[in-house]
Amino acid sequence: MPECRPVLILGGGINGASIARELALNHVPVVLVDKADIGSGATAYSSRLIHGGVRYLEYGDFQLVKESLAERTRLLQNAPDFVKPLRLHIPVVSRWGGTWQTMRRMAGMDRPDRPTRARGLRLVQAGLWCYDAFARDRSLPRHTTQRREESGVPHLNTLYRWVCAYTDAQMVAPERFVVALLQDAEHFAMAHGERFDVLTYHDATLQDQSVTLRDRSGNTTCELKPELIINASGAWVDQTLQQLSVTAPRLIGGTKGSHFVSHHPKLIAALDGRGIYAEAQDGRPVFMLPFGDAALVGTTDVRFEQPPQHATASEEELEYLIAAANQVFPDLNLNREAVAHHYAGIRPLPFSRAKRTAAVSRRHTLHPHACAELPMVSVIGGKLTTCRSLAEETVAQVLPQIDRQVAANSRDREIPERAPDWKRAVDAPARLQEIIQTEWVQTIEDLVERRLLLLNDPNLSRQTLRKLAEALVHAGRLGDRDVETAVARCQQRLLQHFGKTLVDSD
Numbered sequence: 001m002p003e004c005r006p007v008l009i010l011g012g013g014i015n016g017a018s019i020a021r022e023l024a025l026n027h028v029p030v031v032l033v034d035k036a037d038i039g040s041g042a043t044a045y046s047s048r049l050i051h052g053g054v055r056y057l058e059y060g061d062f063q064l065v066k067e068s069l070a071e072r073t074r075l076l077q078n079a080p081d082f083v084k085p086l087r088l089h090i091p092v093v094s095r096w097g098g099t100w101q102t103m104r105r106m107a108g109m110d111r112p113d114r115p116t117r118a119r120g121l122r123l124v125q126a127g128l129w130c131y132d133a134f135a136r137d138r139s140l141p142r143h144t145t146q147r148r149e150e151s152g153v154p155h156l157n158t159l160y161r162w163v164c165a166y167t168d169a170q171m172v173a174p175e176r177f178v179v180a181l182l183q184d185a186e187h188f189a190m191a192h193g194e195r196f197d198v199l200t201y202h203d204a205t206l207q208d209q210s211v212t213l214r215d216r217s218g219n220t221t222c223e224l225k226p227e228l229i230i231n232a233s234g235a236w237v238d239q240t241l242q243q244l245s246v247t248a249p250r251l252i253g254g255t256k257g258s259h260f261v262s263h264h265p266k267l268i269a270a271l272d273g274r275g276i277y278a279e280a281q282d283g284r285p286v287f288m289l290p291f292g293d294a295a296l297v298g299t300t301d302v303r304f305e306q307p308p309q310h311a312t313a314s315e316e317e318l319e320y321l322i323a324a325a326n327q328v329f330p331d332l333n334l335n336r337e338a339v340a341h342h343y344a345g346i347r348p349l350p351f352s353r354a355k356r357t358a359a360v361s362r363r364h365t366l367h368p369h370a371c372a373e374l375p376m377v378s379v380i381g382g383k384l385t386t387c388r389s390l391a392e393e394t395v396a397q398v399l400p401q402i403d404r405q406v407a408a409n410s411r412d413r414e415i416p417e418r419a420p421d422w423k424r425a426v427d428a429p430a431r432l433q434e435i436i437q438t439e440w441v442q443t444i445e446d447l448v449e450r451r452l453l454l455l456n457d458p459n460l461s462r463q464t465l466r467k468l469a470e471a472l473v474h475a476g477r478l479g480d481r482d483v484e485t486a487v488a489r490c491q492q493r494l495l496q497h498f499g500k501t502l503v504d505s506d
């Protein structure tokens with residue numbers, strides 16, 4: 001019997017990985033290719049919330065909120081190693097602020113790109129009431145309203161009169177979740193004798209229905225004739241189409257969002273495991289979230305026209321976020337020194353001429369390419385939260401194109417963390433080798449930034465980088481003589497890209 005031709009997925013972010021898993025569950029052979037590391041795009045640079053998106057209610061996007069809340073419930077049930085409930089607190093100044101404007105907007109009488117004025121208690125309560133009603137998950141506590149003094153949140157600005165609290169969820173490590181999705185798919189495919197290949201740091205080119213995959217040195221490692229191509233390259237969707245010589249209108253209008261991570265003890269104590277969802281001066285939402293032993297503050301929303309991999313948080317964005325945090329907690333007097341490191345990602349939003357980036361829909365869509373040499377579809381938009389439903393929709397749309405039917409879905413399938421002790425792997429040679437061998441690791445950066453999340457470790461040292469480089473040599477991923485170069489390159493990237501210094505740097 002001739003071998004079934006695989007579906008080729010370009011992009012191993014949370015969406016590409018979810019689609020790969022959904023296809024594998026339907027017994028479709030898969031080759032997933034990422035031009036860098038898996039999970040190295042927007043997936044690693046988000047706010048890490050698994051949420052319905054209270055804010056989307058203002059734009060009347062009820063369908064997106066319902067879908068996201070249903071997926072939140074599924075993730076809490078199916079991926080408890082990754083997704084945990086998080087109580088969020090919204091401090092409020094006025095009683096009626098923004099209510100009239102929101103009512104006019106929902107009736108189509110106000111421009112959606114006009115910023116909302118400081119949201120008052122009635123508006124926030126109405127939003128949270130809808131949120132609770134849309135969430136079918138009765139196991140999570142409903143929203144509450146308290147006077148600031150009784151809310152239990154210390155150091156809040158006395159400007160605030162009330163605090164509304166509601167429950168959402170958090171995925172602290174989407175980087176590891178991507179690995180888990182791919183491992184689950186790989187195990188399923190192997191158990192059924194089906195093809196499931198993941199190739200990182202590879203570029204794909206297309207000619208006469210044939211795809212050539214080349215590694216970083218330009219060597220051809222694979223030629224294949226896929227049945228179908230799924231372009232799940234996030235903010236790179238347009239560049240990927242160019243690379244494949246596929247003509248299409250501009251599909252992505254990415255916006256940059258930056259965060260900073262802080263180990264400031266007073267900020268961590270003020271949060272005490274809870275999240276704060278406040279407004280910056282310009283009405284944009286700002287989150288202050290617990291993040292392991294640290295705190296995560298974000299985000300901004302600015303148009304970005306450069307290649308997504310060049311996105312870094314600007315000083316201006318960091319000042320904006322520090323000012324927003326100080327407005328909520330003036331006693332803390334946070335300054336630039338509170339920033340341990342920062343990161344920035346590009347939201348893969350649909351291209352839109354809307355003046356205000358916050359008004360661009362966060363819904364996902366699929367764009368089929370009639371002109372491509374092969375059946376092909378590009379994935380536009382999406383959130384961490386809706387990765388599974390996006391994958392289910394994508395598979396339902398593409399399988400008929402290759403004469404297949406949907407036979408299974410991932411709605412009730414668990415996603416286990418297969419290396420629950422990954423935090424200690426740096427000191428356990430056997431575990432570290434296993435992670436390198438089974439989690440598609442190629443470089444020190446893969447380990448530091450995404451597999452072991454050492455980027456968040458305030459005690460990260462050059463010595464640790466060297467240890468990781470030596471483990472890569474042992475695994476055959478790095479040449480003996482390249483250790484020092486690789487360590488220096490990683491140290492430089494940590495500084496330039498994330499503003500992070502090592503404890504033993506000169």
Ligand SMILES: Cc1cc2nc3c(=O)[nH]c(=O)nc-3n(C[C@H](O)[C@H](O)[C@H](O)COP(=O)(O)OP(=O)(O)OC[C@H]3O[C@@H](n4cnc5c(N)ncnc54)[C@H](O)[C@@H]3O)c2cc1C
Pocket residue numbers: 010011012013014015016017033034035036037038039040041042043044045046047048049050051202203204232233234235236239240243256257258299344345346347348381382383384385386
């Ligand atoms: C600042 C910010 C905050 C966010 N906060 C949240 C949040 O709190 N909750 C939430 O649900 N969502 C959030 N999101 C949205 C969410 O992070 C993204 O929508 C999601 O991660 C997109 O995943 P993706 O797989 O489509 O893209 P990505 O994660 O960007 O992955 C794309 C992959 O494609 C690869 N690639 C690029 N070009 C090619 C090519 N030619 N060939 C092969 N591979 C290629 C890249 O290397 C990358 O690995 C946020 C996003 C940002 C930027």
